[in-house]
Amino acid sequence: HHIIYFDSIKSTNTYAKEIAHETPHGVVIIGNEQTEGRGRMGRGWTSPKGKGIFMSIILKPQIPPTEGAKMTQIAAAATCLGIRSITSLDVLIKWPNDVIINGKKVCGILTEMSGELNQVAYIIVGIGINVNTEEFPEDLREKGTSLLIEGKKHYSRKEMIVAILNEFEKLYQDYIKSGSLQSTIEICKKYSAMLGKEIRIIQGNKETIAKAVDITEEGLLKIAQEGGKEDLVFSGEVSV
Numbered sequence: 001h002h003i004i005y006f007d008s009i010k011s012t013n014t015y016a017k018e019i020a021h022e023t024p025h026g027v028v029i030i031g032n033e034q035t036e037g038r039g040r041m042g043r044g045w046t047s048p049k050g051k052g053i054f055m056s057i058i059l060k061p062q063i064p065p066t067e068g069a070k071m072t073q074i075a076a077a078a079t080c081l082g083i084r085s086i087t088s089l090d091v092l093i094k095w096p097n098d099v100i101i102n103g104k105k106v107c108g109i110l111t112e113m114s115g116e117l118n119q120v121a122y123i124i125v126g127i128g129i130n131v132n133t134e135e136f137p138e139d140l141r142e143k144g145t146s147l148l149i150e151g152k153k154h155y156s157r158k159e160m161i162v163a164i165l166n167e168f169e170k171l172y173q174d175y176i177k178s179g180s181l182q183s184t185i186e187i188c189k190k191y192s193a194m195l196g197k198e199i200r201i202i203q204g205n206k207e208t209i210a211k212a213v214d215i216t217e218e219g220l221l222k223i224a225q226e227g228g229k230e231d232l233v234f235s236g237e238v239s240v
């Protein structure tokens with residue numbers, strides 16, 4: 001893998017976007033800390049030095065922007081498998097963006113892209129993992145956790161990065177070659193934190209309570225509302 005490493009950087013996603021046009025497909029940006037780490041919905045991402053994995057993968061697939069969300073699914077599956085291969089923790093995927101342990105978030109994914117109507121120029125897949133973080137600020141303690149807190153030991157970030165990138169590569173190639181997300185979806189279903197459960201979906205100011213029944217071949221969440229009416233969810237905030 002071609003990796004660009006920074007001891008300190010504002011945000012690996014922001015940097016990746018700045019260089020994406022002149023950078024070949026597959027380059028990975030890694031920061032030992034981020035001073036302005038970004039999360040979804042305009043939120044921040046706490047990125048203390050030496051504690052976590054903060055990385056962004058620059059991808060240049062020949063796909064329309066509508067397929068971009070699939071990269072998030074690939075990243076979630078790869079991260080889940082990668083962490084599982086190194087820890088013995090029960091790591092699950094909270095569709096569409098989060099990887100969780102014991103109901104608490106341990107990893108977030110921020111996918112950003114740029115391109116024309118029918119062709120993506122680049123996709124940046126940003127992965128943030130709380131690895132050796134000892135504790136969280138009060139406001140995050142209830143919802144966030146780290147591998148150290150859950151596993152009660154320190155883990156090698158290097159080993160974990162290698163494991164995750166290898167899984168990502170396999171699933172990505174599989175998708176590009178077959179045009180199908182099947183191998184990724186199998187993993188997302190196997191390790192899903194929500195299938196079979198009542199969930200709350202928040203989209204804008206609309207809230208829906210429904211049962212998560214499936215993840216489709218396209219990577220969408222299928223829900224069943226009261227009375228059995230089925231719907232597909234494209235994105236949004238989902239809680240179990």
Ligand code: BTN
Nearest residue numbers: 011013038039040055108126128
């Ligand atoms: C979220 O759950 O809100 C997404 C968090 C994504 C954090 C990662 S850390 C590496 C990359 N660079 C950023 O600034 N954000 C992503």
